[in-house]
Amino acid sequence: MSEGRTRRAMPRALFFDLDNTLYDHRRAAREALAEVYRRYDVGATGTAVDEFARLFFEINQRLWLGLAGGEIDVTTLRDQRFAELFARVGVAAPFEAPVVGREYLAVYLERSYPLPGAEEVLAALAPLLPLGLLTNGFTDIQRPKIARLGWDPYFTWVAVAEELGVFKPDAAIYAQICRMAEASPAEIIYVGDSPVEDVMAARQVGLRTVWVRREGPEVARWAAEAQADYEVADVRDVAPLVRSLVGVA
Ligand SMILES: [Mg+2]
Helix, strand or coil, X not given: CCHHHHHCCCCCEEEECCECCXXXXXXXXXXXXXXXXXXXXXXXXXXXXXXHHHHHHHXXXXXXXXHHCCCCCHHHHHHHHHHHHHHHHCCCCCCCHHHHHHHHHHHHHHCCCECCCHHXXXXXXXXXXXXXXXXXXXHHHHHHHHHHHXXXXXXXXXXXXXXXXXXXXXXHXXXXXXXXXXXXXXXXXXXXXXXXXXXXXXXXXXXXXXXXXXXXXXXXXXXXXXCCCEEECCHHHXXXXXXXXXXXX
């Protein structure tokens, strides 16, 4: 079968990324970071809360890539991100990085911020195709988050990277969801916000990729290389796109 014909295969399943695609992870994380900032009087270092959050996301992303590459484990990631962050801004108060990490996650879990229109998209598409969720997070964070969102009924498959033992952008995780859905890569539509973890990694395996292009530094850096099959500016735009792909007007 030619590349062109493979690309036109009828979709048999659709997988979504969760954080920053359907769920406003950044908002929840920022609020949890603001609480950590307050508790540890980070303002006394002269670092503004926005800069504190920016540094966290930068350190966190680098550590996540280390986790995906097998260089560090989950516990190291959870502890080290705050050890590095506090060292970077020069927090003087005594602290234990694992405790800070747990405090951050406890506040994070009190929040629940679905992105506008996300649930409507799931409700619109679930009757057309079996839906799956593929999230890169930790089981003890992502499972309660999904339960609180109440979205389980929309999903045929819910895959959490920690449970699969492989993390995005390792392409092996996309091969796993093909097996899960018993479909070939070209028959799976994959929707995500990250050019590196979602689009480029899923494309490597041959999934049909939809990039929810939410502007930010990472997006600007990778815009030229992402080369998704489809790009949308908002997750709400995924519903009409998928309807046209499956031939439903
Ligand atoms: Mg994401």
